[in-house]
Amino acid sequence: MKQQGKKKATIYDLSILSGCSASTVSAVLNGTWRKRRIKESTAELIQNLAEQHQYTANLQARGLRSSRSGLVGLLLPVHDNRYFSSMAQTFEAQVRSHGKCPVVVSASRDPQEELATVETLISYSIDELFIAGATDPDSVHGLCEAAGIRHINIDLPGTKAPSVISDNYQGARMLTQAIIKRFDDAAAPLKPEELFLFGGRNDHASRERIKGFRDIKRELLDHDSDACIQPTGYSPDMTQKAFEAFYEREGKLPRGLFINSSINFEGLLRFMAQHPHETFADIVVGCYDYDPFGSFLPFPVIMIRQDTESMLAKAFELIEETRPAVKIHLIQPELVHPRTALKGPLDSIRDIDA
């Protein structure tokens, strides 16, 4: 009964085999047959034939006709990082549970690439788009708007579509505070000029985090200075260079380090590879983003875990509203103490056999 190497069966094939019209076959197979008052026995006949011939609908044809595809897109800056890959994992699970097909693509934080990618997705009539960390969410909004595609910003907000983001300001406050607290019963308490922020650039998230960092620093250490802020972009290499430069200048690292993202943290790793253990004997790192391995490094690493589950859940909720308000929804992130291995989306995957 299997068709080896042949073309896929279409409703027309089944139409001939069953003696019914193609429209009847279509109705039976897409579930609208009761509405169309098709006899139960006819439906069964066709369903059996469909199974025997391994019929599956051509979703391009269906999409073309109904101008909906069943695809839901997630636009990511990059894959290769625990924050985003874990978001992708959660996204997939949630989309599937809604009976749709998830599609994840990355655009390398490149505005051009972002727009081009979204254009492509739109040309495939994706039904909904989740825009995570777009450099220019409002342009992306323009495209979606014009195409009538429901969309929502995640992680980085836009001004024209609803956004669900981490409370970066609060998160940064928590993190900065935790770094400082960590020195409470150290031999020498942390001096204000020993607490630096590295990484990030001029995006909403970085700005908020920097604000939180400064505010806490002012409140707890009564100190504020631009010199303590080193935005190095989102590149491991630039971050490494910044650390090297600092080390060259000062002969040591700052004892308190606020690192803007796990990507920047990789810059610190590169620096570490060049320097002996002792260089890091007395430092405390706070990293905005959680990475399980990062949490167990040889020095205390405090991390912020952004709640991608809640963010996505909220986003799904909003995207289903008919006319969601264009506002920013803040999701509280979580402070993760050193040496903590949190569960992740992988844990909900059942692992058959062994």
Place this chain on the structure above:
Amino acid sequence: MKQQGKKKATIYDLSILSGCSASTVSAVLNGTWRKRRIKESTAELIQNLAEQHQYTANLQARGLRSSRSGLVGLLLPVHDNRYFSSMAQTFEAQVRSHGKCPVVVSASRDPQEELATVETLISYSIDELFIAGATDPDSVHGLCEAAGIRHINIDLPGTKAPSVISDNYQGARMLTQAIIKRFDDAAAPLKPEELFLFGGRNDHASRERIKGFRDIKRELLDHDSDACIQPTGYSPDMTQKAFEAFYEREGKLPRGLFINSSINFEGLLRFMAQHPHETFADIVVGCYDYDPFGSFLPFPVIMIRQDTESMLAKAFELIEETRPAVKIHLIQPELVHPRTALKGPLDSIRDIDA
């Protein structure tokens, strides 16, 4: 000139606006117009109109007609792990450089889900499929074969389609050897019963790695035992339980640990969270998979970095052959010494501004 909120322009719209037929418009816009001997001036006229009205082709319609979509799929077991997310990143770059649109989906290492996902991809007429770590590559092959879709196995081999995988046997040998060597100038050399393998299951990769592990152990330590092999599946939780059980029984961890994948390594992290630093004072870990953060843990971690770049490059090469031989291509992985921060696909992304 912008169309706000309106429907997207089609070739028919442009056909009316230009006074040409739809087929002429089509030819001009898909680049076949010279072949069709369309006047240059006509082409320009239409191209201008297209730009003014922001025309982009409906790719579902094109795909329906030409039964090719321009989509290239990558089927992943999971996203949330550096090995696979880095593969996704590399994949994206390579597919884009071929002028196609990458689509990454995960199937949770669930055979049912895998088949369903591939069915869906096929229904969208994807042009090519890269199957990474499928639990049942040969069934997936069946679907692709029937639909006439070029496909190739990565990471885990199948018997019916060409496969590109890591040389897991050699990798495991290298890794095991490196672990043993690491104890050469230790106070007490590593005893055979102190070297254990944790993680993995009954898949090709695990079997090969176990084989390599055993062979080296026999060669260098003249010892072989089933007790030293603890396949715990690909679940952090199961792995943690295995460590806990071992610790409960022996009062300590094995000094030499071969961990089958970074996912299993996360099980060790969970164990670590429950136990003080001293527990790990004397151990050496070898992990099959590279994770930059994992490389800097407080004890020596030797890692194997699988060469996803080469694997994908080879896979692309093969998938373009008309009739690629059904054989397994081995790609050599790389041994990564402790405290090493390698560059990754993210490094080729230019980071604009700061």
Place this chain on the structure above:
DNA sequence: CTTTTTTGCACAATCGATGGTGCAAATAAT
């Protein structure tokens, strides 16, 4: 045994793009 209602399905237009075919008009050859 009519008339009305319900049941069960077929027909045909449509979604947007592609590509084979054919045919005038323009140009070149004789």
Place this chain on the structure above:
DNA sequence: ATTATTTGCACCATCGATTGTGCAAAAAAG
């Protein structure tokens, strides 16, 4: 001035599904 070529484009069927409409036959009502 005629015939042969070439140029430039229009026409139309097609890909596979969806959906509004219409119409027989069967069942129910009278």
